[in-house]
Amino acid sequence: MPVDPIRxxxxxxxxxxxxxLRLLLDGEADVHVVAEVGDLAxxxxxxxxxxxxxxxxxxxxxxxxxxxxxxxxxxxVPGAEIVVLTMEEGPAFERRAIDAGAIGLVLKDRAPxxxxxxIRGAAHGERHVSADVSADVGANRYSxxxxxxxxx
Amino acid sequence: xxxxxxPLRVSPLALPTYVATLMSVTxxxxxxxxxxxxxxxxxxxxxxxxxxxxxxxxxxGLRMLLDGEPDFEVVAEADNAExxxxxxxxxxxxxxxxxxxxxxxxxxxxxPTIRAxSPDTQIVVLTMQDEAAYxxxxxxxxxxxxxxxxxxDEELVEAVRRAARGQSYLNPKLGAxxxxxxxxxxxxxxxxxxxxxxxxxALGHTNTEVAAELYVSxxxxxxxxxxxxxxxMLGSRAELVRYALDHxxxxx
Numbered sequence: 001m002p003v004d005p006i007r008x009x010x011x012x013x014x015x016x017x018x019x020x021l022r023l024l025l026d027g028e029a030d031v032h033v034v035a036e037v038g039d040l041a042x043x044x045x046x047x048x049x050x051x052x053x054x055x056x057x058x059x060x061x062x063x064x065x066x067x068x069x070x071x072x073x074x075x076x077v078p079g080a081e082i083v084v085l086t087m088e089e090g091p092a093f094e095r096r097a098i099d100a101g102a103i104g105l106v107l108k109d110r111a112p113x114x115x116x117x118x119i120r121g122a123a124h125g126e127r128h129v130s131a132d133v134s135a136d137v138g139a140n141r142y143s144x145x146x147x148x149x150x151x152x
Numbered sequence: 153x154x155x156x157x158x159p160l161r162v163s164p165l166a167l168p169t170y171v172a173t174l175m176s177v178t179x180x181x182x183x184x185x186x187x188x189x190x191x192x193x194x195x196x197x198x199x200x201x202x203x204x205x206x207x208x209x210x211x212x213g214l215r216m217l218l219d220g221e222p223d224f225e226v227v228a229e230a231d232n233a234e235x236x237x238x239x240x241x242x243x244x245x246x247x248x249x250x251x252x253x254x255x256x257x258x259x260x261x262x263x264p265t266i267r268a269x270s271p272d273t274q275i276v277v278l279t280m281q282d283e284a285a286y287x288x289x290x291x292x293x294x295x296x297x298x299x300x301x302x303x304x305d306e307e308l309v310e311a312v313r314r315a316a317r318g319q320s321y322l323n324p325k326l327g328a329x330x331x332x333x334x335x336x337x338x339x340x341x342x343x344x345x346x347x348x349x350x351x352x353x354a355l356g357h358t359n360t361e362v363a364a365e366l367y368v369s370x371x372x373x374x375x376x377x378x379x380x381x382x383x384x385m386l387g388s389r390a391e392l393v394r395y396a397l398d399h400x401x402x403x404x
Contacts, residue, residue: 015304
């Protein structure tokens with residue numbers, strides 16, 4: 001039985017990064033990137049419009065207001081799971097992303113090996129956190145779904 | 153042009169060339185552009201590039217962007233500023249594409265060294281910083297191209313091409329802002345009000361006079377002044393005056 005591909009919106013404000021990610025995801029038969037965006041206003045717009053299953057969101061976008069966007073989108077488009085890409089934003093910031101409702105957290109340099117798996121997991125409501133991050137963030141506290149459990 | 157009889161086998165696309173042949177006009181493709189931009193005729197010269205970014209996945213994207221150009225060749229990839237310096241020293245590329253925000257301090261600090269060691273290599277920086285002050289600082293450090301990461305797909309190729317010709321490139325929006333400044337957005341993060349205060353102090357006004365002029369209390373002026381001195385790491389009035397002079401604050 002053919003399965004519908006996972007519809008993904010890809011958000012990263014670094015054009016070269018986005019291109020890399022796009023190429024990466026285009027190589028996955030079960031992932032379909034429906035839109036690519038480079039700023040947070042476009043993220044809101046495209047996620048509302050496309051209602052993807054997964055949003056891949058660069059955490060470093062726009063100096064941290066990406067955290068607010070996570071919260072808003074979780075409320076407004078609850079069907080879209082959010083996998084956050086992180087570079088060196090640091091554990092506190094990453095924890096806030098999880099607290100705000102992101103289901104996945106992938107280090108950008110781990111993206112080639114992990115992003116597709118994280119997207120698949122997210123599509124099934126499963127958390128994926130890159131190993132290096134989970135040590136810092138204490139991600140074991142977050143399984144399987146956060147919000148209620150997290151004290152801070 | 154009733155006299156021009158075009159054989160049927162000449163396709164419409166080939167028509168201009170055909171007409172030119174008939175009329176004995178030498179058509180040199182891209183000549184206007186060459187004259188304008190100083191490209192070497194024939195344009196078969198390869199632009200050799202070193203890219204430096206601490207993230208492999210970003211480097212891969214950059215490579216994809218640049219390798220899409222037939223006359224570009226990425227000769228090395230560095231993952232930190234020191235490696236960038238070494239590779240440039242070894243390869244003497246035409247252009248170094250340098251991420252400004254790599255770990256271990258600003259890559260801008262390496263720019264003067266790289267420029268000194270390999271004067272024929274021009275530098276294009278990639279940055280998230282869309283503030284005019286940063287752009288100005290980078291240009292002053294010896295960078296020829298200033299490209300925002302968010303605009304890399306549209307601007308990087310052009311910036312590299314221009315750099316290889318010894319021409320600068322600055323994101324147009326940013327360029328407009330650089331031209332419009334100073335005063336707002338000085339390099340050291342002064343607020344607009346602090347700039348006003350600094351300017352008046354530099355012009356010789358006392359705190360009381362500044363307060364009266366700005367309709368604030370003397371204590372507020374003192375606070376502004378303390379902040380300014382803190383931000384600029386300057387103590388005396390003389391130093392503030394020099395700073396104001398250097399940054400063109402005394403002119404208006």
